[in-house]
Amino acid sequence: MKLFFAAAAAASLIAGHARAENIGVSMQSFDNNFQTLLRLGLEARAAEIGGVTLQVEDAQGDVARQLNQVNNFIATGVDAIVLTLADTSSAPAITAAAEGAGIPLVYLNLEPANLAQLPDSQAYVGSRETDSGRLGGEAACKLLSAAGKAGDAQVYILMGDLVHDAARARTAAVKEALAAGDCSGASVVDEQPAGWARNMALDLTTNWITAGQPIDAIFANNDEMAIGAIQALKSAGADMDDVVVVGIDATQDGLAAMGAGDLDVTVFQNATGQAGSAIDAAVALARGEQVEQQVMVPFELVTPENMASYAQRN
Numbered sequence: 001m002k003l004f005f006a007a008a009a010a011a012s013l014i015a016g017h018a019r020a021e022n023i024g025v026s027m028q029s030f031d032n033n034f035q036t037l038l039r040l041g042l043e044a045r046a047a048e049i050g051g052v053t054l055q056v057e058d059a060q061g062d063v064a065r066q067l068n069q070v071n072n073f074i075a076t077g078v079d080a081i082v083l084t085l086a087d088t089s090s091a092p093a094i095t096a097a098a099e100g101a102g103i104p105l106v107y108l109n110l111e112p113a114n115l116a117q118l119p120d121s122q123a124y125v126g127s128r129e130t131d132s133g134r135l136g137g138e139a140a141c142k143l144l145s146a147a148g149k150a151g152d153a154q155v156y157i158l159m160g161d162l163v164h165d166a167a168r169a170r171t172a173a174v175k176e177a178l179a180a181g182d183c184s185g186a187s188v189v190d191e192q193p194a195g196w197a198r199n200m201a202l203d204l205t206t207n208w209i210t211a212g213q214p215i216d217a218i219f220a221n222n223d224e225m226a227i228g229a230i231q232a233l234k235s236a237g238a239d240m241d242d243v244v245v246v247g248i249d250a251t252q253d254g255l256a257a258m259g260a261g262d263l264d265v266t267v268f269q270n271a272t273g274q275a276g277s278a279i280d281a282a283v284a285l286a287r288g289e290q291v292e293q294q295v296m297v298p299f300e301l302v303t304p305e306n307m308a309s310y311a312q313r314n
Helices: 007-015 033-049 063-076 088-101 129-146 165-180 198-210 223-235 252-259 271-286
Strands: 021-027 052-058 080-083 105-108 122-126 154-159 187-193 217-220 244-246 266-268 294-296 300-302
Touching: 021 033, 021 063, 021 271, 033 052, 033 223, 033 271, 052 063, 063 080, 063 088, 080 271, 088 105, 088 122, 105 271, 122 271, 129 165, 129 217, 129 244, 129 266, 129 300, 154 165, 154 198, 154 223, 165 187, 187 198, 198 223, 217 223, 223 244, 223 252, 252 266
Parallel strands: 021 052, 021 080, 080 105, 105 122, 122 294, 154 187, 154 217, 217 244
Antiparallel strands: 266 300
């Protein structure tokens, strides 16, 4: 199959068609900062193509709500559906509903549990989650090595929502990166889910600080949780030069924390690239065209040295 988001194909979506598509969009949660970036990216790409109408709904992290939204999209006869999953294990039921109705479906950002079994009328656009954990883990290990802590670092991990494969994959990749390098002697003291949320990460990190054990590094599955950890550390009077903090996404808030000297490493996840490719896929499928079933937009390492080039990208 031809890669649908190649320049020529993308241009044809804008210039070559007069027809209009109505696309139903169900987002995992409007309250999640990265999901908001994706939603804005979907809207921007739809406007760029022209003639594409989006019906956007908030699943509020509720599987039953999201299933109802998908059924409503089907009942109203949308031309295609794009969604970020409230629970990745719900994908088989959503796939079956859309396929049975003959409506194309594109999963965005959060990998569906049935990725290997998607029918030809469905696709997944995201990023390879293990790459983000690997990049963050390798960069953090270099910092720990420079500080003379590689052999015995005390490490903590803030995980996302465990119903999302991204949380499990990013966490596993961090551990593998540490074990494979100079930081093989590092100990993961604790790992807890904090629901991708700043306030939950703040509370968990406060508990870790209160326990009185050394904290040499905190790996967060996203920037929001990294910022929560930073807030807890600073409230406790910690010297941020003594703790390596790693996030993922390279959001504006994350980059601000890096600019302040608090966030040491983040990994750019391209919300615009993911969202744009998802709209391109949905429109192409609605027009009966073939698309790549798996489109992986690369992660990119962000450090204080190159952070300026990522300003305003997320």
